Amino acid sequence: MTDGGYRFDGRLRMIATDHEQLAARVAAARPVDFAEFRKTGIDLLLLGRYDEALDHLDRALELADSDRRRISVWINLGDAHRYRGDVVTAETLYRRTVDRARDCAPEVLSFALQHLGKALAEQGRLPEAKALLSEALKLRVAEGDAELIESTRTSLDALDELPATLPPKVVALLGEESTWSDDHEGMSGGVAHVNGTYWVKRGPKAVAEYERLNWLRGRGIRLPDIAVFEDDVLVLTDVGVPSLAALDDPAVSVGAVMGAVLRLLHAIPVAECPFDGGLDVMLAQARRNVLEGLVDTEDFDEDNRRLTPEQILDRLLAERPTDADLVVAHGDFTPSNVLNGGLLIDVGGLGVADRYRDLALVARDLPIDFDDDELHAFYTAYGLTEPDRRRLDYYRLLDELF
Known part of the structure; x- marks a missing residue:
């Protein structure tokens, strides 16, 4: 036709x-x-x-x-x-x-x-x-x-x-009669748990994660193993441990583990990183999300519930920081993206950015999901005594549009 x-x-x-x-x-x-x-x-x-x-x-x-x-x-x-x-x-x-x-x-x-x-x-x-x-x-x-x-x-x-939706190497690994489930911790869209053994992702985010996992290897960060990657499909091996968000072990300080992991990540020399996660990139994507109606307003923090995505974007543009303390940032550094033992997952958004892109999410999530003691433990392990409240607030607001 x-x-x-x-x-x-x-x-x-x-x-x-x-x-x-x-x-x-x-x-x-x-x-x-x-x-x-x-x-x-x-x-x-x-x-x-x-x-x-x-x-x-x-x-x-x-x-x-x-x-x-x-x-x-x-x-x-x-x-x-x-x-x-x-x-x-x-x-x-x-x-x-x-x-x-x-x-x-x-x-x-x-x-x-x-x-x-x-x-x-x-x-x-x-x-x-x-x-x-x-x-x-x-x-x-x-x-x-x-x-x-x-x-x-x-x-x-x-x-x-219709042709097969998965490339041959992926089918060979998973099998023709594999069992797929999207009922898992985090419930992230586009991520499936297969055969109870593998995590499967596909699309541009999977490609981005594959590139960043390969770049991060050998830089002191614990990462999941890549079982196979073909076309735009990434298959990771399930390491069989819970994330810090789901951990039920009073002997483990979630904040201390997260602080140690993020300190290692942020210590990687910025000059070595080929990925850009800075504000130009983030604000352009935020604008697209707003324009295309892809922002979930029901997931806004309580103090932002009365704002529209358009109002948040306007504030972000008007209040954009003029300075930046650049590091290799994870981009979505939350308790659910660090596994017990300090293994880092979901690195598809990693790139050079202000360290507060990561710090803001920690400062938001730890007191809510755990308590202020864990936030204090995080800052101690990370090595920060006086966080910049202005930049914490700015990057927390930015995350509302993602």
């Missing part, structure tokens, strides 16, 4: 039919309005330039002046996130399009249903996918558009022939 310079591949994704012509069109583009930013964003998506596609589609979303236009861009954004491997974010966006289309834009509901259906089919969730695509087909038959009807029928017919 071809249309407008693209066709669908075996995974039901759009791919360009003429990369050279499309690249030339993108190079000549000078978008100034909604339609032009959206069109260029879609072209970049077809070229596989996903970060640039997201930038253009975000701008189109800012310029959207109707529910129908917003829904159309959410669908495109969902595609951009899905094609780059972020299925969790993609599903969030697709489900929002379905809900909003049902409420106020029924004329685009079939498109929302079809994109969500294809995304779930790609994950192997075939019963859900079939139900959504069948609903889309029913709507399109009623509307009478022959081309759209054929598109949905093609998607339905392809469900049982």
